[in-house]
Amino acid sequence: MKNVAVLLGSLSENSINKTLAKTFEKLGEGRLRFDYLDIAGLPFYNNDLWDNPPAAVTDLKHRVETADAVLIVMPEFNRSFPAVIKNALDWASRPYGHNSWAGKPLAIAGASPGGIGTAAGQSQLRAVLPVLGFVVMGQPEVYFQFQPGLIDEHFEVTDDQSRAFLGGFVDSFVGWINRYGEPVTRAEAAE
Numbered sequence: 001m002k003n004v005a006v007l008l009g010s011l012s013e014n015s016i017n018k019t020l021a022k023t024f025e026k027l028g029e030g031r032l033r034f035d036y037l038d039i040a041g042l043p044f045y046n047n048d049l050w051d052n053p054p055a056a057v058t059d060l061k062h063r064v065e066t067a068d069a070v071l072i073v074m075p076e077f078n079r080s081f082p083a084v085i086k087n088a089l090d091w092a093s094r095p096y097g098h099n100s101w102a103g104k105p106l107a108i109a110g111a112s113p114g115g116i117g118t119a120a121g122q123s124q125l126r127a128v129l130p131v132l133g134f135v136v137m138g139q140p141e142v143y144f145q146f147q148p149g150l151i152d153e154h155f156e157v158t159d160d161q162s163r164a165f166l167g168g169f170v171d172s173f174v175g176w177i178n179r180y181g182e183p184v185t186r187a188e189a190a191e
């Protein structure tokens with residue numbers, strides 16, 4: 001069983017991205033254990049706080065470091081990725097030389113009611129991931145146009161094609177983790 005730290009980019013109770021993440025969790029049952037990181041409780045990044053780091057920050061770093069992989073499931077906000085994601089990425093990348101993300105296999109997915117299904121937001125996110133040392137899964141891409149009824153209240157996908165597609169993403173992620181979940185030797189992020 002692989003332990004996956006999940007960054008959910010929506011804080012909304014009725015989030016369609018939360019539904020998508022729970023659907024992945026269900027599709028990965030028996031292979032992946034999801035740990036939803038508490039990123040809403042993080043303060044905005046402030047270098048001065050390292051003198052006495054908040055528990056939310058030390059807890060985040062510990063949970064990331066003990067994870068086998070990271071999954072980001074997020075909405076697109078104004079053609080970019082949500083600030084809560086950037087804030088969490090920044091916190092766990094520090095202090096310099098103690099980047100908790102280093103070497104983690106990572107996959108990204110996102111849902112939107114709109115047709116581009118977070119493609120623009122994910123593209124922006126992909127620009128910052130290499131410097132954090134992630135091993136990013138490039139395929140399959142999940143730009144999920146969320147339509148009412150496509151996922152039911154038990155997180156079952158009601159449409160065969162969508163179920164196969166989302167299940168294939170989970171299968172690929174399991175393979176990615178098995179292939180690249182290596183011990184970390186370098187832990188720098190950007191200088």
Ligand code: FNR
Pocket residue numbers: 010011012014015016017018074075076077078079080111112113114115116117118
């Ligand atoms: C959005 N939404 C949105 N959708 C999209 O496809 N592209 C975009 O650039 C944006 N921009 C955007 C900005 C802001 C500030 C908000 C609040 C919303 C709509 C968004 O996809 C929709 O509200 C989703 O339901 C948000 O995901 P969760 O919170 O339901 O997971």
